[in-house]
Amino acid sequence: MTRLPDRTERQLGLVIDLDTCVGCHACVISCKGWNTENYGAPLSDQQPYGADPSGTFLNRVHSYEVTPLVESAMAQLVHFPKSCLHCEDAPCVTVCPTGASYKRVEDGIVLVNETDCIGCGLCAWACPYGARELDAAAGVMKKCTLCIDRIYNENLPEEDRLPACVRTCPAGARHFGDFSDPDSHVSRLTAERGGMDLMPEQGTKPVNKYLPPRPKDQLESQLGVLAPLLAPVAEDSRGFLGWLDRTLDKI
Amino acid sequence: MAHRQPQLDLSPPVSDEVRKTTCYMCACRCGINVHMKDGKVAYIEGNRDHPVNKGVLCAKGSAGIMQHNAPSRLRAPLKRVGPRGSGEFEEITWDEALQIATGWLAPIRKTNPEKLAFFTGRDQSQSFTSFWAQNFGTPNYAAHGGFCSVNMAAAGIYTMGGAFWEFGQPDWDHTKLFLLFGVAEDHDSNPIKMGIGKIKARGARIIGVNPIRTGYNAVADDWVGITPGTDGLFILALVHELMKAGKIDLDYLARYTNAPCLVIEAPGSDRHGLLLRDEAGKELVIDTATGDLAPFDAPGICPDLSGSFVLNGQTCRTVMHRMAETYLDPQFSADAVAERCGIPATKIRAVAAEIARIAFDEAVEIQQEWTDFRGERHATMKGRPVSFHAMRGISAHANGFQTCRALHVLQILLGTVEVPGGFRFKPPYPKPATAHPKPHAGMNPCAPLNGPHLGFVQGPEDLALKDDGTPARIDKAFTWENPMSAHGLMHMVISNAHAGDPYKIDTLFLYMANMSWNSSMNTGGVMKMLTDTDENGDYLIPRIIYSDAYSSEMVAYADLVLPDTTYLERHDCISLLDRPICEADTAADAIRWPVADPDRDVRGFQSVLCDLGARLGLPGFTNEDGSAKYADYADYMVNHERRKGIGPLAGWRAGDAADAPEGSGRGESRPDQLQRYIDNGGFWIKHVPEPARYYKPWNSAYQDWAVETGFYDSPSPYLFQLYVEPLRRFQLAAEGHGDRQPPDRLRARIKAAMDPLPIWQDTDQTGNDGFTVHALTQRPMAMYHSWGTQNAWLRQIHGHNPLYVPTKLMREHGLTDGDWARVTSPHGAITVPVMEMAALNDNTVWTWNAIGKRKGAWALETDAPEATRGFLLNHLIHELLPERGDGQRWANSDPITGQAAWFDLKVRLEKTTAPAESQPAFAPMRSPVGTGPETLAWKTAR
Amino acid sequence: MHPAPSVILFTTCSGLGFGLLVWLGIGFPAVTGRVAFVFFAIAYLLAAGGLIASTFHLGRPERALKAFTQWHTSWLSREAWCAVAALTLMALYGAGLVFLGTAWPVVGLAGALASLATVFTTSMIYTQLKTVPRWHTVLTPLLFLAISVSGGALMAGQTGLAPWLLLLAGIVQVAVWLRGDGAFDASGTTLASATGLGEIGTVRAFESPHTGTNYLLREFVHVIGRKHARKLRMISLTLMTVLPVILLLLPFGHVLAALAVLSHLAGVAVSRWLFFAEAEHVVGLYYGKR
Numbered sequence A: 001m002t003r004l005p006d007r008t009e010r011q012l013g014l015v016i017d018l019d020t021c022v023g024c025h026a027c028v029i030s031c032k033g034w035n036t037e038n039y040g041a042p043l044s045d046q047q048p049y050g051a052d053p054s055g056t057f058l059n060r061v062h063s064y065e066v067t068p069l070v071e072s073a074m075a076q077l078v079h080f081p082k083s084c085l086h087c088e089d090a091p092c093v094t095v096c097p098t099g100a101s102y103k104r105v106e107d108g109i110v111l112v113n114e115t116d117c118i119g120c121g122l123c124a125w126a127c128p129y130g131a132r133e134l135d136a137a138a139g140v141m142k143k144c145t146l147c148i149d150r151i152y153n154e155n156l157p158e159e160d161r162l163p164a165c166v167r168t169c170p171a172g173a174r175h176f177g178d179f180s181d182p183d184s185h186v187s188r189l190t191a192e193r194g195g196m197d198l199m200p201e202q203g204t205k206p207v208n209k210y211l212p213p214r215p216k217d218q219l220e221s222q223l224g225v226l227a228p229l230l231a232p233v234a235e236d237s238r239g240f241l242g243w244l245d246r247t248l249d250k251i
Numbered sequence B: 001m002a003h004r005q006p007q008l009d010l011s012p013p014v015s016d017e018v019r020k021t022t023c024y025m026c027a028c029r030c031g032i033n034v035h036m037k038d039g040k041v042a043y044i045e046g047n048r049d050h051p052v053n054k055g056v057l058c059a060k061g062s063a064g065i066m067q068h069n070a071p072s073r074l075r076a077p078l079k080r081v082g083p084r085g086s087g088e089f090e091e092i093t094w095d096e097a098l099q100i101a102t103g104w105l106a107p108i109r110k111t112n113p114e115k116l117a118f119f120t121g122r123d124q125s126q127s128f129t130s131f132w133a134q135n136f137g138t139p140n141y142a143a144h145g146g147f148c149s150v151n152m153a154a155a156g157i158y159t160m161g162g163a164f165w166e167f168g169q170p171d172w173d174h175t176k177l178f179l180l181f182g183v184a185e186d187h188d189s190n191p192i193k194m195g196i197g198k199i200k201a202r203g204a205r206i207i208g209v210n211p212i213r214t215g216y217n218a219v220a221d222d223w224v225g226i227t228p229g230t231d232g233l234f235i236l237a238l239v240h241e242l243m244k245a246g247k248i249d250l251d252y253l254a255r256y257t258n259a260p261c262l263v264i265e266a267p268g269s270d271r272h273g274l275l276l277r278d279e280a281g282k283e284l285v286i287d288t289a290t291g292d293l294a295p296f297d298a299p300g301i302c303p304d305l306s307g308s309f310v311l312n313g314q315t316c317r318t319v320m321h322r323m324a325e326t327y328l329d330p331q332f333s334a335d336a337v338a339e340r341c342g343i344p345a346t347k348i349r350a351v352a353a354e355i356a357r358i359a360f361d362e363a364v365e366i367q368q369e370w371t372d373f374r375g376e377r378h379a380t381m382k383g384r385p386v387s388f389h390a391m392r393g394i395s396a397h398a399n400g401f402q403t404c405r406a407l408h409v410l411q412i413l414l415g416t417v418e419v420p421g422g423f424r425f426k427p428p429y430p431k432p433a434t435a436h437p438k439p440h441a442g443m444n445p446c447a448p449l450n451g452p453h454l455g456f457v458q459g460p461e462d463l464a465l466k467d468d469g470t471p472a473r474i475d476k477a478f479t480w481e482n483p484m485s486a487h488g489l490m491h492m493v494i495s496n497a498h499a500g501d502p503y504k505i506d507t508l509f510l511y512m513a514n515m516s517w518n519s520s521m522n523t524g525g526v527m528k529m530l531t532d533t534d535e536n537g538d539y540l541i542p543r544i545i546y547s548d549a550y551s552s553e554m555v556a557y558a559d560l561v562l563p564d565t566t567y568l569e570r571h572d573c574i575s576l577l578d579r580p581i582c583e584a585d586t587a588a589d590a591i592r593w594p595v596a597d598p599d600r601d602v603r604g605f606q607s608v609l610c611d612l613g614a615r616l617g618l619p620g621f622t623n624e625d626g627s628a629k630y631a632d633y634a635d636y637m638v639n640h641e642r643r644k645g646i647g648p649l650a651g652w653r654a655g656d657a658a659d660a661p662e663g664s665g666r667g668e669s670r671p672d673q674l675q676r677y678i679d680n681g682g683f684w685i686k687h688v689p690e691p692a693r694y695y696k697p698w699n700s701a702y703q704d705w706a707v708e709t710g711f712y713d714s715p716s717p718y719l720f721q722l723y724v725e726p727l728r729r730f731q732l733a734a735e736g737h738g739d740r741q742p743p744d745r746l747r748a749r750i751k752a753a754m755d756p757l758p759i760w761q762d763t764d765q766t767g768n769d770g771f772t773v774h775a776l777t778q779r780p781m782a783m784y785h786s787w788g789t790q791n792a793w794l795r796q797i798h799g800h801n802p803l804y805v806p807t808k809l810m811r812e813h814g815l816t817d818g819d820w821a822r823v824t825s826p827h828g829a830i831t832v833p834v835m836e837m838a839a840l841n842d843n844t845v846w847t848w849n850a851i852g853k854r855k856g857a858w859a860l861e862t863d864a865p866e867a868t869r870g871f872l873l874n875h876l877i878h879e880l881l882p883e884r885g886d887g888q889r890w891a892n893s894d895p896i897t898g899q900a901a902w903f904d905l906k907v908r909l910e911k912t913t914a915p916a917e918s919q920p921a922f923a924p925m926r927s928p929v930g931t932g933p934e935t936l937a938w939k940t941a942r
Numbered sequence C: 001m002h003p004a005p006s007v008i009l010f011t012t013c014s015g016l017g018f019g020l021l022v023w024l025g026i027g028f029p030a031v032t033g034r035v036a037f038v039f040f041a042i043a044y045l046l047a048a049g050g051l052i053a054s055t056f057h058l059g060r061p062e063r064a065l066k067a068f069t070q071w072h073t074s075w076l077s078r079e080a081w082c083a084v085a086a087l088t089l090m091a092l093y094g095a096g097l098v099f100l101g102t103a104w105p106v107v108g109l110a111g112a113l114a115s116l117a118t119v120f121t122t123s124m125i126y127t128q129l130k131t132v133p134r135w136h137t138v139l140t141p142l143l144f145l146a147i148s149v150s151g152g153a154l155m156a157g158q159t160g161l162a163p164w165l166l167l168l169a170g171i172v173q174v175a176v177w178l179r180g181d182g183a184f185d186a187s188g189t190t191l192a193s194a195t196g197l198g199e200i201g202t203v204r205a206f207e208s209p210h211t212g213t214n215y216l217l218r219e220f221v222h223v224i225g226r227k228h229a230r231k232l233r234m235i236s237l238t239l240m241t242v243l244p245v246i247l248l249l250l251p252f253g254h255v256l257a258a259l260a261v262l263s264h265l266a267g268v269a270v271s272r273w274l275f276f277a278e279a280e281h282v283v284g285l286y287y288g289k290r
C-alpha cells in the first residue's frame, strides 16, 4: 500500500563508513548471493558469459576521486557502497500504482511485494539513489530488503540476524541498527562521526547514514610539532657511537 | 486509515544443511559455511568460528557458488588432437589418461628423472606435490613463489625468521600506527581488511606507501605516492633520520638481534666480514658486565652494542657500529633521497617523526610476565605500537630483496617485531633460515631425490650446481645468477626448456598455473615457445601434461589435460607443513571435503597423483607388495607421516586425550580424524598460551609450546639478522675466496648486490632509454587472477580494464577518458583504452591484473569484453632484460633471489585512434567445453 | 532518460486521442452517425492504442489491472482510473451519437473533463518526479495539455482555433526547453550532494561499480549531443506547430489537413522523444553521467 505510514515503530537501517570502506565489493556479492537464493525472484543475469553481461544487484560500490581545492593537497579516492536508504519520505512508495511498494510500519523497511508488482519501473524513476533495479528475467522490481528474511529469522543463530552485507563486510564498514533509538550503535556512530544524508535536498529523509572520510594527509602540516622528535643526537657515525656509549652507560 | 501491508514469513528456512569447509577462491583460505538445499549449493557465507576470517567473506568467496557452477569447468580428461594452442581435444577416460601419463613418465624415471619438470603454480598442497616430485626423483620441482613474492619471503626469513605475506601480521589490537608498503590486496585478504577496520574503529592511523591510491591506500590517513622501485631509499632515509635522532630501541637491539655481534675486519682474508663465532658456531658478543666474549645465548649476559674486540690481531666491531657507519651517511638523508623517491623531504621527515612519536612516546605494556631464552624474567611485555606490512609492491622489483630487508631492519631498529603493537609472527613462524632445509638436487635414476628441493642456502656450498658447475635445475634456481632463489623460478622453466639451457627436458607437468597467459611475462613469446618445433617437426618441449579445473588459456597448450574437481568436491589439506593459515595467537590447520558430488568425470588432482605415484612405483606411494599406498588424497591426509607423529594434519592425532580438543599436534594418525575436522567446522586450532604470545623467538614459553606442537624438535631461540652473513659468504666467493667460484661475468654483480646490510640500488635500466613511465598492475579485490572471469557475478564488476594514467600525463599526451593509447616498452606494444586518475604518482600508469583474456577461453563468448577491450601488461614485460652488448641476456629478476621483476616495467605512451579491439589480439582458441547459457537465475529451491 | 519507443508512442498517441475526445465531448465537431463513428474510432484507436502500447514496457503486463488500486497516492493509478472513466463516458456518449444520433451533453462534458484529466494525470506522473528536474515543473502538465488539446483541435478540424492552440503549444514547448536546460543545475542536486563529499573538494566519478551496463544506466542515462538536440528541437517545433499552422492557413483541403495532422503527430513524437532523451535523472550523477 503506497501511502507512507505516519510514523514507523522503529527505523532500521545501515550506517556506511566511508573512512573504512576499502571498496572490496564483498557486500555486493554477498547481497547478490543471499537475495538470489532468498526473498522473491532470483537476481538474474543476462549474457552472463557473453559480450554484454548485465544483471540485477541490490547493492553496488562506486568510487569517487576527490580533489581538494587547495592545490598542494593530494587527490583522494573514496569507495562508496550504495543500496536502498529506506527513506522516511520514500518517493518510490507513493508513486507505485499497484501498492507493491510499501514501507513497513514496524521497522520502516521499504519493500516490494513482488506478487503485486507490474514492473512499471516508476518507483525506480522516483528513487534519486538508483536503489531499485527491474529484474529482466522476472519482470519485477528488486531492491534491498534490509535482509528482512534474515534480521528476524529464528532459523538463524541470533548473532546472524543481520543483513548479509553487514555480516560479510571484512572491514566492518557497514553497521546495522535502529535509528529511532538514540542509544543504538548506529545512532551513536552517526552522532560521533557526523553521519550524513545523501541528497538531502531531494527531501527523501534517508534512514541510512554515511560517515564521511576523516581528514587525510595531515602529517606534513604537523611537522612543526613533530620536528623536535627528530632532534639529532649525532651528526655522523662517530658522534652516534659516542651517544650510544653514553646512553648505554645510563641503562 | 489503518496501514495495510502484506504478512511476511519473517523466518523462512535458510537451508537444509550447512557444510563447513574452506574457501579456495584465493590463498587466504577462509572458513566457509556452505548452505545446501536439495543437495545443491545454495549460499556461501563466512564461518564465524574460523581463525582466519571470523565470519566475514570477500566478494570472491561469496561468489564461490558461481565458480562451482561455471560452464568453464572441464568435464573429462582431454587428449590433444589439434595443434598445440588450438584448443582441439578429445575427451578420454581416466584409465587412458593415466596410462598415457605413466607411459611418458616411467621411462624418464628409469633413465634420467630430471627430464621431468613438475611445477605447480598456485598450489595449496605444496608439501604433498613436493613429496611426490621428491619421490619421483626429479630436481625440477617448485611452485609459483619465484615469480610471486620470493623476495618478501626470503628477505624476511633470512632477516628475522618470518616475513609479512602469510608468516605474520600486525598486532591489530594494539598497534597505533600502521604503515603499509606496496599492497593492493595480499594473500591475507580478509585479515588485512578486518585489521584495518579494527584499527580504524580505535582511531589508530594508517600510512599507505604506494604509487597508487586505491583500496587500502585510499583509506590510509596519509598517502605517500612513492616513485616505483625507490622504497629502499625511502626506508633507509627513515632509518637515517631515526638513527640520527637516537630513536631506536637499544635494549631490544642488544638483546634480540645481531646488532651486538662482532664482524671480523680482516680485509683480504676469507673471514673478512664474517661474524665472530665460537667453536660451536655460535655468534659471539661482548658481555657488558665482564667485557669478555660470550656466546649470544649465554645465560645472564648483557650484550654490548658498541664495543670492539681485537682477537688474533683482527679487529672485530659490532654490527651496530657497521650500521651507524653505513646509514648515517648523508646519502641517506631525507633531502638526498627526496627527488628520486618523488616525496618531499618534509614528508619523509614527518613520517619519521610520527614513527618516533608513536614508538617511543606511546609505547604500550601488557601486564604479562615472561622469561627469555637467557633465563631472564620480565615483569611485563613492552611494545612499540608501530607496525608494518608490505607485499609485492616492494618485492616484485629487481632490488626487492634488499628493499624488503631494509624494511625489516627498520622494524627491528624500532624494536617493534614480536612485541605488543608491532609485527607478530604466525606459527609455525618464527623459524630462522638456519632451521629450514637447504636445497637438494641429488638425483639418481629410479630413486627419490636426496632431500627437499627448495630451501635456504647458507653459502656457495649449498648451491644446486652439478659437478661441472652447470645448474642442476631446469629453472637455474640456486645458481650464481640467483643464489637465494628459495622458491625456485617457475617463470624461467618454459624459456629454459625451450632453449635446452641448461638441458633439454622431455615432459613438462604443470598444475594450476596459467603459464600461456597471465602467469607469464612475454606472453606472446611463451605461446610461441610452447608451439615451436624442431627440424623434425616435433615440439621443442616434447610433452606437456596439465591439470586445471577450468578451460583456461593454458589448457589449450597441453597434450594431456587432467581435469580437477572444483573446491567443493574434493579433499584438501591446509597443512602446517605447508603454507599454513595460523594467526598470531593460534596454530591452525584445515581441510576441504566434498560438500557436493562432482557431476562430471573429474578427479581431485592430489588423488590422481596418489594413483599415478602408485602406477609409477614411487616408494612414498607404494606398499612393499607393490600395491597403492593411498587410496586417495583423503587417505594420504590421515595416514601419511612426515616425521614420527607428524602428519599433514595436526589436529586430533592419537595420543591426545579425548577431552583435550586442542591436542598436542603430534601423535599417531587416527582413522576418524577427518570426521573430527568436519564436526569441528573443517579446521583445528590450538591457542598460543598467554605467556607465549609475544617475543616468540626468545620467549621460552613459546619455544616449549612450539616443540610440543611439533614445529621444532627442541627449543631454538635465535637472533634477528640485521647483518645477514650468508650474503657476505657469496660476496667472499665473488672476491675470489673458496672453492666454489662464480663465473667472472657475475662477480661484480654479486659483490654489489649481496651486501650483508640492506642497500638500495637502482634496478637495471639497460635499454630503457626513452621509456620513462612506470607501468604497474594491481590485484582487484573482487577478482582472482585469470580465474575470476568465468564467474558470472564477478566478471560484471571487472569485465574489462582501462589503463589508468595520471592527470599530468593525460594532459601531456592530449588524452581524455575513453581515448586509446599505444603503450610501448623496449619489448613490445599494446593498444588500450585509458582513463584519468589524479590520486596517482605523476609518472606511473597502471591497470588491474589479469582481466584481459584470450578469445575462446573460460567458456566465454569470443566477443566477451575481456577479450575485446581487456588487456594484459604481460605482453610488455620480458623475462630477460634488453640486450646490452655483452653477449648475455640478463634475467629480469632480482640478482639474489631470482624474483620476477614485474614492476620494473618502463613504458612510453602515445595517443592513437581506437582500434576495433585492444592490441595485440590473438586467434581464438576452441573451447573444449562450449560456452555458457544466455541467462542465469540461480536458485536451488523454487 | 531512455526514450523507450513504447512510452513515446503511448504518450504521443494517447495525448492526441484524448485531445480529440475532449473536443468531441464538448461537441466539436458536432457529428453523429457514421461520421461520428469515424471520429470516435480514430480517437479510440489513438487513446486506447496508446494505453495498450504503454503496457509493453511493463515487466508483468498480465498484472496491469493491479495498477488501479492506488488512486489515492499514485498518479499512475489515477491515470488508469481517469482513462477508464474517459473511455467509458465517451463510449457512452459516442454510442449515443453513432447509434441514436443523440448527444448527451452532460455525459460528453464529463467525458471531455475525464479526458483532460487523463492527460493531466499522465503528465503528473512525470511532473511529480523530483529526480528528473527537467520534468519537475508546472510547465510539464501545461505542455501535455496544450499539445493534447491543440492536436485534438487539429484532428477535430477546428481550423479556427487550432492554429492558435498550436501556437500556444509551441510557445509552451519553447518555454519548457528554455527552462529545462537550466533545471538540473537549479535543482541543487550535484555529485557533491549525492556523495556528501563536496566538503573535501571537487568530486569526480572514478570507477563505476561494474564495467558492464545495468538497468539504471539503460533506463536513466541517455546522452545526446547538444547540437543534435538543437536540430531535433527545430524539427519538432516545425513539424508540431509551424507546418500545421501554415497548412491550416492555406485553403482547406483534406490532403492538406491530413498532412497537417501527420506533421503534427511526427512533431509531437519528436518532442516526446526529446522529452525523455533530454531528461536527466539525478542518479546519473553517481555514474559520472547526466
Ligand SMILES: Nc1nc2c(c(=O)[nH]1)N[C@H]1C(S)=C(S)[C@@H](COP(=O)(O)OP(=O)(O)OC[C@H]3O[C@@H](n4cnc5c(=O)[nH]c(N)nc54)[C@H](O)[C@@H]3O)O[C@H]1N2
Pocket (backbone or CB within 6 Å): B121, B122, B144, B147, B148, B149, B511, B512, B513, B514, B515, B518, B519, B520, B547, B548, B549, B550, B551, B552, B553, B554, B564, B565, B566, B567, B605, B777, B778, B784, B785, B786, B787, B849, B850, B873, B874, B902
Ligand atoms: N602483469 C602481471 N602479471 C602477473 C602478476 C602481476 O602482478 N602483474 N602477478 C604474478 C603472480 S604473483 C602470480 S601468483 C601469477 C598468478 O597467475 P596464475 O598462476 O596463472 O594464476 P591463475 O590465473 O589463478 O591461474 C591458475 C590456474 O589454476 C586454475 N585453477 C583454478 N582452480 C583450480 C583447481 O581447483 N584445480 C586446478 N587443477 N586448477 C585450478 C585456473 O583455472 C588457472 O588456469 O600471475 C603473475 N602474473
Ligand SMILES: Nc1nc2c(c(=O)[nH]1)N[C@H]1C(S)=C(S)[C@@H](COP(=O)(O)OP(=O)(O)OC[C@H]3O[C@@H](n4cnc5c(=O)[nH]c(N)nc54)[C@H](O)[C@@H]3O)O[C@H]1N2
Pocket (backbone or CB within 6 Å): B026, B027, B060, B148, B149, B181, B182, B183, B184, B185, B186, B187, B188, B189, B209, B210, B211, B212, B226, B227, B228, B229, B230, B231, B390, B391, B392, B393, B394, B397, B776, B777, B778, B779, B780, B781, B782, B783, B784, B785, B903
Ligand atoms: N583479490 C585478489 N587477491 C589476491 C590475488 C588476486 O589475484 N586477487 N592474488 C594473490 C597473489 S598470487 C598475490 S602474489 C598477492 C599479491 O598481493 P599484493 O602484493 O597486494 O599484489 P599486487 O596487486 O601486485 O599489488 C602490488 C601493489 O604494490 C604497488 N606497487 C608497485 N610498485 C611499487 C613500489 O615500487 N613501491 C610501492 N610502495 N608500491 C608499489 C602497486 O601499486 C600495488 O598496489 O595477492 C593475492 N591475493
Ligand code: SF4
Pocket (backbone or CB within 6 Å): A083, A084, A085, A086, A087, A090, A091, A092, A093, A110, A126, A127, A128, A129, A130, A131, A132, A143, A204
Ligand atoms: S533509497 Fe530509493 S528505493 Fe530506497 S526508500 Fe529511498 S527512494 Fe525508495
Ligand code: SF4
Pocket (backbone or CB within 6 Å): A095, A096, A097, A098, A099, A100, A101, A112, A116, A117, A118, A119, A120, A121, A122, A123, A124, A140, A141
Ligand atoms: S515497478 Fe512494481 S513496485 Fe515499482 S512502481 Fe511499478 S508496480 Fe510498483
Ligand code: SF4
Pocket (backbone or CB within 6 Å): A030, A031, A032, A034, A035, A058, A059, A083, A084, A143, A144, A145, A146, A147, A163, A164, A165, A166
Ligand atoms: S541489507 Fe540485504 S538486501 Fe540490503 S544491501 Fe545489504 S545484503 Fe543487500
Ligand code: SF4
Pocket (backbone or CB within 6 Å): A020, A021, A022, A023, A024, A025, A026, A027, A028, A061, A079, A081, A168, A169, A170, A171, A172, A173, A174
Ligand atoms: S564489504 Fe565493506 S569494505 Fe567491502 S565494499 Fe562493502 S562496505 Fe566497503
Ligand code: SF4
Pocket (backbone or CB within 6 Å): B023, B024, B025, B026, B027, B028, B029, B030, B053, B057, B058, B059, B060, B061, B062, B189, B190
Ligand atoms: S579472502 Fe576471499 S577468496 Fe580468499 S579464501 Fe577468503 S573468502 Fe575465499
Ligand SMILES: [Mo]
Pocket (backbone or CB within 6 Å): B147, B148, B149
Ligand atoms: Mo602471487
